């Protein structure tokens with residue numbers, strides 16, 4: 093991702109910078125890198141980000157960047173729809189918001205008025221919150237974005253990595269669909285950091301994901317991270333009902349040694365009803381026309397269907413990964 097000299101439509105041409113954000117190291121680094129971009133000084137990022145009547149889809153095609161200072165909450169309690177992977181408590185942090193990838197089933201579709209990528213540059217304030225967390229907590233720090241995929245735009249990892257190391261009593265998860273292994277070469281594995289790779293069948297990638305790497309590239313990235321000594325989680329989440337997932341699981345475990353994985357996350361598609369309606373309005377994707385039911389305000393598959401399909405799936409996964417390492421939601 094470069095600036096205006098590139099002819100790609102997905103080139104960042106404009107960076108909105110909050111007045112207060114100018115003094116921060118990330119801001120300087122990004123502005124130096126994108127020195128030929130339009131820089132627009134703004135008072136408050138919400139003046140741009142929260143404007144009504146923005147075209148979310150068009151903005152996805154022509155992404156812009158907003159650098160801002162986060163003032164209020166730095167960590168949030170995870171919802172019951174998120175995997176806690178056996179941790180006492182599960183939180184997420186939003187150092188960045190929105191994603192350069194474009195998955196039609198993503199809960200971020202239409203969640204905000206804008207799809208511009210926001211980066212909060214006051215990493216130190218997030219770190220102060222991490223330092224206050226109780227032992228045994230887990231924080232997803234790539235929750236409303238894909239940290240690794242954005243590394244070439246905003247290298248957040250470089251600024252947060254030392255704070256992760258310092259808060260050794262907290263587990264941090266960075267979830268990604270990126271195949272960019274080069275990012276990792278700058279960092280040493282630490283015990284309280286888990287790299288979580290989301291793997292989906294190629295047919296799902298072709299049908300419902302845009303700009304994401306293909307399955308083989310993601311599998312390669314998983315193996316690379318393992319070879320480097322990182323703790324690696326593989327997430328089969330969300331799972332959809334109408335694909336041949338059995339072949340997919342066999343394919344994955346023919347190429348990844350399941351015994352090397354830290355753990356596995358597995359879960360069928362689920363989304364709160366209101367968000368489901370919003371995402372559908374935004375994407376009009378056929379992924380939302382599947383055979384769902386509503387259970388307590390959540391749109392998902394029927395219990396019977398999940399029970400029947402997950403049994404077959406988990407039989408295969410369980411042949412490759414210890415059962416106690418498989419977390420199901």
Ligand code: SF4
Nearest residue numbers: 191193194195198237
């Ligand atoms: S990679 Fe993740 S965060 Fe990015 S669009 Fe896809 S589902 Fe959403």
